[in-house]
Amino acid sequence: MSQALFSSALLENAVQEFAKLPGIGRKTALRLVLHLLKKEKNEVESFGNSMIQLRHNILYCTVCHNISDTDVCEICSNTSRDAGTICVVETVKDAMSIENTQQYKGLYHVLGGVISPMDGIGPAELEIESLVNRVYAGEVKEVILALSTTMEGDTTNFYIFRKLASKNIKITTIARGVSVGGELEYTDEVTLGRSIVNRVEFTNSYK
Amino acid sequence: MSQALFSSALLENAVQEFAKLPGIGRKTALRLVLHLLKKEKNEVESFGNSMIQLRHNILYCTVCHNISDTDVCEICSNTSRDAGTICVVETVKDAMSIENTQQYKGLYHVLGGVISPMDGIGPAELEIESLVNRVYAGEVKEVILALSTTMEGDTTNFYIFRKLASKNIKITTIARGVSVGGELEYTDEVTLGRSIVNRVEFTNSYK
Numbered sequence: 001m002s003q004a005l006f007s008s009a010l011l012e013n014a015v016q017e018f019a020k021l022p023g024i025g026r027k028t029a030l031r032l033v034l035h036l037l038k039k040e041k042n043e044v045e046s047f048g049n050s051m052i053q054l055r056h057n058i059l060y061c062t063v064c065h066n067i068s069d070t071d072v073c074e075i076c077s078n079t080s081r082d083a084g085t086i087c088v089v090e091t092v093k094d095a096m097s098i099e100n101t102q103q104y105k106g107l108y109h110v111l112g113g114v115i116s117p118m119d120g121i122g123p124a125e126l127e128i129e130s131l132v133n134r135v136y137a138g139e140v141k142e143v144i145l146a147l148s149t150t151m152e153g154d155t156t157n158f159y160i161f162r163k164l165a166s167k168n169i170k171i172t173t174i175a176r177g178v179s180v181g182g183e184l185e186y187t188d189e190v191t192l193g194r195s196i197v198n199r200v201e202f203t204n205s206y207k
Numbered sequence: 208m209s210q211a212l213f214s215s216a217l218l219e220n221a222v223q224e225f226a227k228l229p230g231i232g233r234k235t236a237l238r239l240v241l242h243l244l245k246k247e248k249n250e251v252e253s254f255g256n257s258m259i260q261l262r263h264n265i266l267y268c269t270v271c272h273n274i275s276d277t278d279v280c281e282i283c284s285n286t287s288r289d290a291g292t293i294c295v296v297e298t299v300k301d302a303m304s305i306e307n308t309q310q311y312k313g314l315y316h317v318l319g320g321v322i323s324p325m326d327g328i329g330p331a332e333l334e335i336e337s338l339v340n341r342v343y344a345g346e347v348k349e350v351i352l353a354l355s356t357t358m359e360g361d362t363t364n365f366y367i368f369r370k371l372a373s374k375n376i377k378i379t380t381i382a383r384g385v386s387v388g389g390e391l392e393y394t395d396e397v398t399l400g401r402s403i404v405n406r407v408e409f410t411n412s413y414k
Contacts, residue, residue, distance in 0.1 A: 006303065007281040008274050014261040017254045021239050032228050034300060036258055037265060037274070044262035047224045048255035051243055054221040055251035058244060074214040093241060096213065141274070156249050 006030075063134070065110040065127050067092050075099070075107060082106045084141040088160065089132060090114055090148065098146065106144070109134065114152040114160055123159060132163050142170040151174060175200075213237075270341070272317040272334050274299050282306075282314060289313045291348040295338060295367065297321055297355065305353065313351070316341065321359040322366055330366060338372050349377040356383060382407075 006012045011033065015179045018029035036044050060066070061073035064086075068074070075081060085106030089095045095108045111126045123129075135143060143164060147153035161171055177195030187195075213219045218240065225236035257381075267273070268280035275281070282288060292313030296302045302315045318333045330336075334396050342350060350371060352358035366380055384402030385394045394402075 007306075008265065008276045010257075010261045010265055010276055011274060014257045017257040020254070022242050023235075023238075028230075030300070030303075031230075033258070033261065035229055037262060041262055041263070045259050047227070048257075048259040050217075050255075051240070052252050052255040054217045054240065055244060055246070057219055058215065067218060069215045069217055093237070096237075099214075104316045133320055182321040 062137065064095075064108045065112065065130070066095050066108055084139055085144065086131070086140055086142070087144040087146055089146050090153075094146065097178055105140075111147075111156070114147055114150070114156040116152045126156075128156075128160060128163065131160065135167055135169065140169055142172060145171065145173045215268070218352040259305045271302075271315045272337070273302050273315055273321065291346055292351065293341065293347055293349070294353055294354050297360075299354065307328070313349075318354075318363070321354055321363040333363075335363075335367060335370065338367065342371055342374055342376065347376055349379060352378065352380045 014033045014036075015026060015029045018024055018032055019026050021029075024032070036047065039047075053154065054169065057069075059068050059071060061068040062071050064073060064074040064076065068072050070077075082105050082141055086109050087098060087104060087106055088097075088109045088111060089098065090111055090113055092110055095110055098104050098108075109127065109131045111128065111131070113121055113126055114122060115123055116174060131143075134140065143160070145157045146158065147156055157173065175198060176191060177198065178184060178192060184192060213222065219238045221243075222233060222236045225231055225239055226233050226310075228236075231239075236413055243254065246254075264276075266275050266278060268275040268283055269278050270283040271280060273280050273282065277284075279409075289312050293316050294305060294311060294313055295316045295318060296305065297318055297320055302317055305311050305315075316334065318335065318338070320328055320333055322328060322330055324332065342348065350367070352364045352367065354363055364380065367388045371378060382405060383398060384405065385391060385399060391399060
């Protein structure tokens with residue numbers, strides 16, 4: 001390491017731990033650690049322990065594989081949600097993003113990634129079988145595919161599509177197009193092209 | 208709070224703790240927490256515990272008030288350093304910055320801030336008395352003032368200067384001027400003005 005070590009081993013250790021986090025370099029790590037040093041002991045304890053407790057006690061929902069405090073997450077166990085619709089996402093964060101729109105009232109299924117032979121990720125590494133089982137087991141009427149528009153995402157979409165083909169359900173993907181408020185001039189050609197092909201009938205009901 | 212809460216209380220708690228840090232919002236906090244969630248339990252424990260241990264076990268050097276693992280810090284107890292020179296800085300971080308230049312071989316004195324009546328910080332709240340005691344006690348030949356060039360910094364400089372006036376030592380301040388490699392065109396007028404007034408004789412010995 002070319003950077004100077006700090007005279008305090010405790011400080012050096014704390015800075016190194018912080019600097020392991022993505023997007024946090026040694027300078028930022030030092031700033032954050034010195035900030036924590038100024039706080040009361042119980043505040044620092046609650047900071048450190050909150051991470052340790054999270055890592056030790058977090059569960060993954062046995063149905064949708066989203067993170068959860070209980071065996072079945074709040075969304076899956078919420079009877080007021082539409083159990084007939086499953087939105088398939090790559091990560092926990094994607095599920096959160098959709099949830100934050102407050103536009104979706106169905107359930108989720110977190111795959112844990114997309115099929116990527118280059119990275120050694122095949123269908124068996126993902127929660128695809130459990131998705132197929134969910135669909136074949138029950139009352140599912142629609143599966144919404146909300147994966148990345150990459151080669152890997154498309155491969156995964158197609159794989160899931162084929163696995164579910166024998167079951168007579170609706171399979172959709174989220175709309176791709178010009179973002180709301182976005183200018184045509186600055187939209188990439190592929191997106192703009194797709195927004196023309198997948199145009200929708202004009203109504204006044206859009207919010 | 209206008210932002211959505213996460214379905215997991217453990218996650219919510221960890222994100223809130225991270226988001227308390229300066230410059231870290233909820234989005235970044237979530238990214239960091241999800242990163243930690245993917246790590247092994249012992250790695251997360253070592254992260255959390257490193258902060259708690261730092262806060263509990265860190266000491267402040269009884270001589271210079273820099274952070275330290277021992278009662279007297281490595282710099283103050285290093286006999287190969289020049290005990291006749293004390294560089295007065297506001298914060299631990301300032302001492303680190305000067306130390307990292309590897310151009311200074313004297314000792315430090317961390318004030319813990321500058322005199323700022325607006326914030327209720329008077330000389331008594333700072334380590335000024337201990338500085339005066341250090342100077343009057345011993346072999347100190349030069350005190351270098353390296354405080355901010357703000358009204359508060361200037362006030363503090365002047366206060367220290369007066370306190371040390373009866374002792375026959377050299378009192379200096381660090382040079383202010385155009386940064387090395389900096390262009391005159393983009394240097395502020397005050398700095399450029401001071402760099403003209405405090406010009407130094409040209410030699411070839413500058414690195």
